[in-house]
Amino acid sequence: MKSTTDGRWAHLACAIWIPETCLSDIKRMEPIDGLNRINKDRWKLLCSICGVSYGACIQCSNNNCRVAYHPLCARAAGFCCELGDEDRLHLMSFEEDEENQCIQLLSFCKRHRPLSNDRLIKDERTTWKTIENLDYAPPSNPSGCARCEPYNYAGRRGRKEPEALAAAPLKRLYVENMPHLVSGLIQHGALSNMVSAKSATDSKALVDLLNLRKSYLDTSTSILSMAEKYKFMRATFKKRLAFGKSRIHGFGIFAKLPHIAGDMMIEYAGELVRPPVADRREHLIYNSLVGAGTYMFRIDDERVIDATRAGSIAHLINHSCEPNCYSRVISVNGDEHIIIFAKRDIKQWEELTYDYRFLSIDEQLACYCGFPRCRGVVNDTEAEERAVKLHASRDELIEWDAE
Numbered sequence: 001m002k003s004t005t006d007g008r009w010a011h012l013a014c015a016i017w018i019p020e021t022c023l024s025d026i027k028r029m030e031p032i033d034g035l036n037r038i039n040k041d042r043w044k045l046l047c048s049i050c051g052v053s054y055g056a057c058i059q060c061s062n063n064n065c066r067v068a069y070h071p072l073c074a075r076a077a078g079f080c081c082e083l084g085d086e087d088r089l090h091l092m093s094f095e096e097d098e099e100n101q102c103i104q105l106l107s108f109c110k111r112h113r114p115l116s117n118d119r120l121i122k123d124e125r126t127t128w129k130t131i132e133n134l135d136y137a138p139p140s141n142p143s144g145c146a147r148c149e150p151y152n153y154a155g156r157r158g159r160k161e162p163e164a165l166a167a168a169p170l171k172r173l174y175v176e177n178m179p180h181l182v183s184g185l186i187q188h189g190a191l192s193n194m195v196s197a198k199s200a201t202d203s204k205a206l207v208d209l210l211n212l213r214k215s216y217l218d219t220s221t222s223i224l225s226m227a228e229k230y231k232f233m234r235a236t237f238k239k240r241l242a243f244g245k246s247r248i249h250g251f252g253i254f255a256k257l258p259h260i261a262g263d264m265m266i267e268y269a270g271e272l273v274r275p276p277v278a279d280r281r282e283h284l285i286y287n288s289l290v291g292a293g294t295y296m297f298r299i300d301d302e303r304v305i306d307a308t309r310a311g312s313i314a315h316l317i318n319h320s321c322e323p324n325c326y327s328r329v330i331s332v333n334g335d336e337h338i339i340i341f342a343k344r345d346i347k348q349w350e351e352l353t354y355d356y357r358f359l360s361i362d363e364q365l366a367c368y369c370g371f372p373r374c375r376g377v378v379n380d381t382e383a384e385e386r387a388v389k390l391h392a393s394r395d396e397l398i399e400w401d402a403e
């Protein structure tokens with residue numbers, strides 16, 4: 001994948017990657033030259049905002065400027081950071097080198113940005129112009145330092161303050177996660193050409209999948225152990241899956257090859273944290289930097305996987321009320337893994353979805369999956385109703401006098 005010395009390209013994952021130092025010290029934002037000389041002949045790429053060295057920075061789109069930075073540091077610093085070509089499909093064919101699956105970002109450093117916080121759009125004559133100021137400002141910190149604030153149990157998962165709720169639609173716009181309605185089973189409209197040429201590609205895709213299986217697995221045995229399936233899944237997910245612009249929300253994951261019900265699709269990987277840590281990160285950091293999306297996967301009441309800064313492309317899988325996948329925690333050689341399995345046969349270029357079963361008593365997240373049986377919300381309404389029945393307020397509790 002291209003990194004930044006030639007500028008303006010970044011991995012999708014890096015576009016939502018926040019370096020640790022940015023989280024702890026967001027004030028050090030004075031741009032310095034992106035390329036720092038380490039010794040006489042070598043140059044090292046440093047983020048001009050957080051100062052951390054990381055290969056996948058992006059560079060200012062001004063041709064004469066060499067300032068480089070992480071996409072998320074740029075967002076935090078108020079630099080313009082947009083997708084260079086919104087409509088470009090990022091789904092490559094099976095043969096195409098996956099190294100080329102890049103997203104082009106158009107971005108300007110502090111010096112070259114047109115106007116503070118302005119977004120750029122391409123008009124009909126394909127010149128760049130600014131549109132209305134979004135006036136987005138991350139919510140302020142009451143105590144001045146996030147790390148000093150006590151943990152707010154009432155604010156757990158979804159219970160947001162009024163100003164945060166009011167800012168949510170703006171945040172959505174800010175990160176350009178505009179929802180689209182789906183139009184059928186194959187959810188990517190721009191893939192219609194591929195779909196019309198389906199019969200020809202289907203048989204080829206099947207041959208590709210069989211060849212892939214043959215090359216990785218001992219085909220003399222048709223029954224595979226969980227460990228073998230896991231190994232195959234890990235070794236081949238880049239060949240089988242790709243990310244692309246979704247009709248449901250932002251980016252999504254698509255099957256490059258057809259899959260059958262029960263196939264292990266991909267592992268949901270990330271950093272294992274406790275729920276209070278996940279809530280705090282989401283509330284204080286990600287909500288303002290990443291935008292309206294969340295990359296947390298709740299395993300149970302004790303464990304949450306935070307895939308915002310680490311993990312695979314699995315964190316881009318969108319929710320659907322009629323999903324083609326489901327998630328399970330499995331144990332392989334004594335280690336637990338969250339695996340996304342195919343719930344039914346999945347066609348080539350179909351978007352992968354699973355039911356998030358989002359649980360929040362106070363917040364409802366509108367669903368844009370567009371399937372006939374869509375609940376209208378991402379929330380697991382039945383589970384929430386059950387939770388409400390189990391919940392008793394303090395004044396409803398009766399004092400118990402032990403005899």
Ligand SMILES: C[S@@+](CC[C@H](N)C(=O)[O-])C[C@H]1O[C@@H](n2cnc3c(N)ncnc32)[C@H](O)[C@@H]1O
Nearest residue numbers: 249250251292293294315316318319367368369
């Ligand atoms: C793990 S991200 C999924 C990837 C996301 N599309 C992106 O581009 O980053 C989860 C977020 O995507 C959005 N999302 C996913 N599925 C959705 C759906 N069916 N309807 C509305 N929003 C959805 C929600 O904002 C959710 O918090």
